[in-house]
Amino acid sequence: MLAGRRRDNQEGRRRNARTIWRVSRILTAVAWPYANGPRHLGHVSGFGVPSDVFSRYMRMAGHDVLMVSGTDEHGTPILVQAEREGVSPRELADRYNRVIVEDLHSLGLSYDLFTRTTTRNHYAVVQEIFRTLHRNGYLVARTTMGAVSPSTGRTLPDRYIEGTCPICGYEAARGDQCDNCGNQLDPTDLGAPRSRINGETPRFVETEHFFLDLPALADALGSWLQTRSDWRPNVLRFSLNLLEDLRPRAMTRDIDWGVPVPLPGWQEDPNKRLYVWFDAVIGYLSASVEWARRSGDPDAWRAWWCDPDARSYYFMGKDNITFHSQIWPAELLGYDGRGAHGGTPGPYGQLQLPTEVVSSEFLTMEGRKFSSSRGVAIHVRDVLDRYDADALRYFIAVAGPESQDTDFTWAEFVRRTNDELVAGWGNLVNRTVSLVAKNVGSVPEPGTFIDADAALLDATKTAFATVGDLIERHRQKAAVQEAMRVVGEANTYLSHQAPWKLRADDPERMRTVLHVAVQAVDDCKTLLAPFLPHSAEEVHQLLGRRGAAAPGPRVEEVADLDGGPAYPVITGDYAATPAWASEPVVPGTPLAPPTPVFRKLDPSVVDEELARLEQRAAE
Numbered sequence: 001m002l003a004g005r006r007r008d009n010q011e012g013r014r015r016n017a018r019t020i021w022r023v024s025r026i027l028t029a030v031a032w033p034y035a036n037g038p039r040h041l042g043h044v045s046g047f048g049v050p051s052d053v054f055s056r057y058m059r060m061a062g063h064d065v066l067m068v069s070g071t072d073e074h075g076t077p078i079l080v081q082a083e084r085e086g087v088s089p090r091e092l093a094d095r096y097n098r099v100i101v102e103d104l105h106s107l108g109l110s111y112d113l114f115t116r117t118t119t120r121n122h123y124a125v126v127q128e129i130f131r132t133l134h135r136n137g138y139l140v141a142r143t144t145m146g147a148v149s150p151s152t153g154r155t156l157p158d159r160y161i162e163g164t165c166p167i168c169g170y171e172a173a174r175g176d177q178c179d180n181c182g183n184q185l186d187p188t189d190l191g192a193p194r195s196r197i198n199g200e201t202p203r204f205v206e207t208e209h210f211f212l213d214l215p216a217l218a219d220a221l222g223s224w225l226q227t228r229s230d231w232r233p234n235v236l237r238f239s240l241n242l243l244e245d246l247r248p249r250a251m252t253r254d255i256d257w258g259v260p261v262p263l264p265g266w267q268e269d270p271n272k273r274l275y276v277w278f279d280a281v282i283g284y285l286s287a288s289v290e291w292a293r294r295s296g297d298p299d300a301w302r303a304w305w306c307d308p309d310a311r312s313y314y315f316m317g318k319d320n321i322t323f324h325s326q327i328w329p330a331e332l333l334g335y336d337g338r339g340a341h342g343g344t345p346g347p348y349g350q351l352q353l354p355t356e357v358v359s360s361e362f363l364t365m366e367g368r369k370f371s372s373s374r375g376v377a378i379h380v381r382d383v384l385d386r387y388d389a390d391a392l393r394y395f396i397a398v399a400g401p402e403s404q405d406t407d408f409t410w411a412e413f414v415r416r417t418n419d420e421l422v423a424g425w426g427n428l429v430n431r432t433v434s435l436v437a438k439n440v441g442s443v444p445e446p447g448t449f450i451d452a453d454a455a456l457l458d459a460t461k462t463a464f465a466t467v468g469d470l471i472e473r474h475r476q477k478a479a480v481q482e483a484m485r486v487v488g489e490a491n492t493y494l495s496h497q498a499p500w501k502l503r504a505d506d507p508e509r510m511r512t513v514l515h516v517a518v519q520a521v522d523d524c525k526t527l528l529a530p531f532l533p534h535s536a537e538e539v540h541q542l543l544g545r546r547g548a549a550a551p552g553p554r555v556e557e558v559a560d561l562d563g564g565p566a567y568p569v570i571t572g573d574y575a576a577t578p579a580w581a582s583e584p585v586v587p588g589t590p591l592a593p594p595t596p597v598f599r600k601l602d603p604s605v606v607d608e609e610l611a612r613l614e615q616r617a618a619e
Contacts, residue, residue, distance in 0.1 A: 024311055027304040028055045029284040029354075030069035030109075031316035032117070035096040036081040039103060040377040041392075041408055042370035046317030046360040049396040050476055052109045054313065054358075056530035056550060057471045060580035066304045068287035070115035071097045074258040075276030076157045080197060089257045093118060094567070101568045103380040105555050107389050108533045113291040114570035117283055120562035121293070125286035126279045127262035128346055129335055130251075134263065136343025138217065138334035139210045139251060146209075146254055147175070147187045147202035149195060155254040156187075156195055156202050157276075163190025177322060182241050184249070184322075210261070211248035212278075217330045217339040218246045224329060224353055232403060232474065234318075235359045239325035249327070251278040281328040284314070285351070293561055294571075302349065311355040317362065324357045358474050361401040365408045366613065376617060378408070378609075388599060390532040391417045397480045397531045410609040414601045424484060425528065425535075426598040428491050432517045433542050433594040439503055443518050443544070444511035445587040453516045456493045460486055460523035461582045467527050468580055476531075483527040490520040515587070518543065523582050525549060535597050542597075544589035548576040 031047035033039050039048075047069075055067045073093040082092040097116050104114065116122070133139045147156040158175035165173035166189050170180035175187035187193060188204060195202055214221075222243050228236055251274060252261055258273030266272055285305065292300035304310050314324045330339075336350045337343025345351070362369070368376045383392050395413050398420070399406060436443065449457075463486045470479035494517050502510035522543055529536035533550030540549035553572040560566065 024309055025064045025066070025304050025307065026055075026058045027284075027288070027310065027312035028058075028065060028067040029312060029314045030067065030111070031314075031320060032069055032072035032280050032283055033100050033104075034075075034077065035071040035073045035093045035100060035116070036077050037096060038099050038379045038381060040370050040379050041365070041383065041396075042363045042377075043317075044104075044107060044380055045363040045396045045400045045408075047315045048104065048107060048109055049393050049400070050358065050360060050402070050474075051313075051315035052107075053397060053476050053530045054315070054471060054474070055110055056533065056577070057468065057580065059574055059577040060526075060530070061468060061472075062579065064303075065112070065574075066288060066291065066301075067110060067112050068114070068284060068291060069111060070113075070117060070283055070287055071100055072276065072280045072283070073097065073116055073118045074273070074279060076155070076160060076253075076255060076257075079154070079255070079257050090118070094565075098568055099381070101555055101570055103384070105553055105570050106384045107380060107393065108550075108552055109570070110533075110551070110553050110572055110574060111570045112572065112574075113287050113294070115283075115287050115290055116567060117279060117286075118564075119286075119290065119560055119567070120564045121290045121560075122279070122283060122286040123259050124562070125289055126259050126274065126282045128348070129282050129285075129331060130274065130278070131262055132343075132346030133212070133331065133334045134210070135346075136334055136337050136339075137341035138213045138330075138339060138343070140213055140248070141208055141210050142248070143206055143208050144211075144250065145188050145204040146207040147193070148205055149197070150200060150203050151198065155207075156197070157253060157255075158187055158250075160196045161187045161190065161193050161202055162196055163187075163193040165189075166191060179319070182238055184242065184245050184247060207254055209250040209252045212251045212327070212330060212334070213248055213339075213341070214246040214326070214330055215248065216341050217333050218243060219340065220333045220338050221246075221326065221330060224333075225325070228356070230473075231356055232359065234361075234403070235321055235325070235357055238318075238321050239357070242322060242326050246326075251275045277323050277327060278331070281323055281331065284328075285348070290561065294558070305351050306349045308352060310352060312352065313356050313358055314354050315358045316360075318359045319362075321357060321359050324354065324359075329353050356474075361403065361405045363401045363406060363408055366410070366610070367407060376613075378613070387417075387601070388534070390535045391421060391598065393531060393533075394421055394480070397476055398484075400477070402475075402477050410606045414603065414605050417598065417601050420484060421598045422596075422600045424491065425487050425524070425532075426596060428487055428494070428524070429521055429539050429542065429597050430594055432494065432514070432521050433591055435499055436514050436518060436591045437593045439499070440511060440514060440591075442591055443585050443587050443589040444515045446512040446515035447508045449512065449516070452493060452497065453512065456489060456516060456520055459489050460520050460527075463523070463527055464580060464582065471530065480528070480531050483524065483531070486520075486527065487524050490517065490524060493517070493520070515585070518591075519582075519585050522585050526578065526580070526583070529578075538597050542591070542594050543585065544591055547578070549578060551576050 030051040082089045161175035165178040168181040260267045288301040467479045497513040499510045499513040525539040529550040536549040551574045
């Protein structure tokens with residue numbers, strides 16, 4: 001079973017782990033992509049690649065990682081899109097669930113389980129959390145004013161209403177919060193409210209909903225946030241500011257697509273469902289429960305959720321900070337009975353709060369905000385159809401929106417691919433393996449090392465601590481730059497030592513230089529494996545290594561555990577993940593002439609892609 005293989009593998013790698021932490025369980029909770037269309041680069045730059053780099057490194061460092069997510073499939077946007085396409089909400093969710101699974105798998109994201117929110121397991125977990133919150137007194141029914149579309153009669157969710165913020169005057173504030181000043185709002189607070197769907201003025205009617213009593217959880221939330229001193233400053237500041245205007249927040253909706261409200265008198269009503277953001281964040285827990293059930297040990301998830309020593313990291317874009325530093329922690333605190341109303345945990349036991357909310361800023365494209373509806377988007381599958389997955393992963397790692405908004409341009413993508421991946425890392429691999437294959441045929445036995453040899457080997461070995469520390473602190477841009485700096489040192493070493501000039505006059509020195517170069521390439525391969533897993537596997541094979549350098553995910557078609565329809569999941573067996581350490585190369589290992597690891601891109605790519613973008617925007 002998966003859980004058994006995981007434990008065996010962890011015991012083997014713990015002996016080799018080199019990390020500033022003691023070995024612990026790491027939950028990587030990755031934002032749930034919404035299943036109303038294919039995902040674009042802006043999405044995966046925030047939640048996808050950063051979470052995978054972190055998880056891959058943590059596995060290599062010997063930690064026991066559980067990486068979970070899935071497609072978010074409830075709420076009004078699904079209904080609107082399904083109606084537009086003339087299909088049922090379930091049909092739409094099924095289609096885009098499969099598209100997103102294929103895309104994230106192709107990108108190499110190493111989920112232990114990527115599932116969906118329309119499983120019966122998810123419904124059961126969400127409803128249990130709701131029942132316990134209600135029993136503990138943190139969900140209270142009250143009458144409020146709900147927004148309705150005059151033309152369709154359909155309820156408009158808060159996020160589908162825009163207007164002028166009454167606090168700062170921002171004219172594109174949403175009905176749940178103002179993105180300009182960060183304050184929580186209600187749709188009725190907005191000046192000149194309008195529907196984002198068709199621009200009409202909504203009609204407000206009385207309706208009854210359950211509200212999460214955030215004021216009763218404010219002290220507990222504040223006490224917890226005050227302990228989060230090592231978060232990214234922008235995330236912590238935003239989260240603390242949210243405490244200044246906490247008010248009860250509706251957790252149900254007048255809608256017929258979603259998780260039923262599990263209380264008598266409510267669950268029979270076909271037009272009352274739980275708020276999509278109430279159930280989506282619970283997906284981290286329900287996915288962990290599903291993973292455990294599929295592993296053969298139904299309680300295995302508890303090691304990541306109930307143990308105070310376990311760590312949990314939530315990866316997302318900055319527009320979702322509210323739900324992960326306020327709503328989700330409030331749900332957990334209320335479930336545990338740690339608010340002003342007291343209470344006791346439900347059957348899942350006391351659940352631990354996030355260790356860190358790791359939020360990225362926004363990625364723009366050619367100076368414009370990503371917008372699929374306006375044709376301003378580059379979908380993940382379009383990029384992967386034409387370019388290497390690791391080229392995209394590298395761009396996101398080295399130039400992504402880690403701590404500030406950044407811009408994706410095709411010119412910069414081509415430049416970094418050609419000048420850094422091809423001319424830097426790819427060139428080091430190609431000429432090192434070519435020289436060994438041509439002049440020796442196998443990894444040579446070294447002679448006596450001189451200062452230059454020792455300096456390079458010391459640089460590659462020292463980099464493991466430096467790069468690892470940066471990844472642990474979510475400074476991935478600095479981490480990949482440090483790894484590429486070491487690649488540059490290895491290229492400089494090879495050029496200065498010029499082993500191709502030594503074959504006739506000093507073959508022993510030539511073999512020593514080539515041995516050192518092969519060791520440096522192998523070390524750099526490991527340093528870059530969390531960022532570039534596909535090419536790490538290629539380099540691993542070129543160097544004659546056995547096993548895997550960066551085990552990848554797979555897609556499986558599975559049956560719903562509780563009798564629902566079958567669906568695809570991303571999962572994987574990462575037991576072969578190597579240690580985060582330098583592994584001595586073995587003299588005598590045969591090396592054959594290599595093929596290039598990366599493809600050089602023609603400059604014409606820029607004009608071609610810009611033309612595609614303009615054509616899409618015009619359609």
